[in-house]
Amino acid sequence: MKKLLIGASFVLAAQSSMALEVAGVNLADRAELSSQSLALNGAGVRKKVFFDVYLAALYLPVKSQDASAVVNSPVPRRMELRMLREVSAAAMHEGFVDGLKSNQSEATLAALAPKIAELEQIFKLVKTAAKGDVIVLDFMPGQGTRVTVRGKTYATIAGDDFAAAMLSIWLGKAPVNDSLKAALLGK
Numbered sequence: 001m002k003k004l005l006i007g008a009s010f011v012l013a014a015q016s017s018m019a020l021e022v023a024g025v026n027l028a029d030r031a032e033l034s035s036q037s038l039a040l041n042g043a044g045v046r047k048k049v050f051f052d053v054y055l056a057a058l059y060l061p062v063k064s065q066d067a068s069a070v071v072n073s074p075v076p077r078r079m080e081l082r083m084l085r086e087v088s089a090a091a092m093h094e095g096f097v098d099g100l101k102s103n104q105s106e107a108t109l110a111a112l113a114p115k116i117a118e119l120e121q122i123f124k125l126v127k128t129a130a131k132g133d134v135i136v137l138d139f140m141p142g143q144g145t146r147v148t149v150r151g152k153t154y155a156t157i158a159g160d161d162f163a164a165a166m167l168s169i170w171l172g173k174a175p176v177n178d179s180l181k182a183a184l185l186g187k
Contacts, residue, residue: 020040020043022043022044022045022055022057022183023045023052023055023084025055025082027040027043027055027057027080028040030059031059031078031080033059033076033077033078033138033140034076034138034140036061036075036076037061038059038060038061038076038077038078039059039060039061039062039063040057040058040059041058041059041060041063041064041070041184041185041186042057042058042183042184042185042186042187043055043056043057043058043183043184044056044177044179044180044182044183044184045084045180045183046081046176046177046180047177047180048095051085052084052085053083053084053085053087054081054082054083054084054085054087054129054135055081055082055084056079056080056081056170056180056184057079057080057082057184058070058077058078058079058080058170058184058185059077059078059079059080060073060075060077061075061076061077062075063186064185065185065186065187066185067171067172067181067185070167070171070185071164071167071168071171071172072164074141074160075141076138076139076140076141077138077139077163077167078136078137078138078139079136079137079139079166079167079170080134080135080136080137081134081135081136081137082132082133082134083129083130083131083132083133083134083135084131085131086128086129086130086131087128087129088127088128088129089123089124089126089127089128089129090123090124092123092126092129092135093119093120093123095176096119096166096169097116099168099169099170099172099175099176100112100116100165100166100168100169102172102174103165103168103169103172103173103174103175104165104168108161108165111161112161112162112165115157115158115159115162118155118157119147119157121155122147122149122154122155125154126149126150126154129149133149133150134148134149134150134151135147135148135149136148136149137166139163139166139167140156140163141160141163142160143156143158144156144157144158144159144160144162144163145157145159145162145163145166170184171184171185
């Protein structure tokens, strides 16, 4: 009987560490960033035309359905992208830039141009995002946006302004997908 209870405890513990399954991918219900535990806020699939491109998961210290609050919050946040198909790094960067252009003014884009160029340099090093690859964007207040691809950490792009602009790609007034925005916000 004792062995049965211990076995059941392990099964329950394993199940509780997976909060959500999206597109056949089990997502952890928690992530750690800057010594802070983040909760899975929501997740969904980025579609382009008829293709599933990546699964996006948003992790926050406290769950929120307020897109503006998430974008502008001075707390650690994480966007995790799990590739569902191969995409060249140049195409990924171009998609990010398109998302920035849709959500930022010309003046803001001009101010962010050096940081956008830093992101482009990272993607040039990455070369391609293959199916199954994981891209992690850690938004760390006062430090910047740390980019990790396939477990390798690249540069941290300085500035809370850049972090907010990046989050606007998915949560801004003109997100890459309205349904993805809703899913990331847990709606």
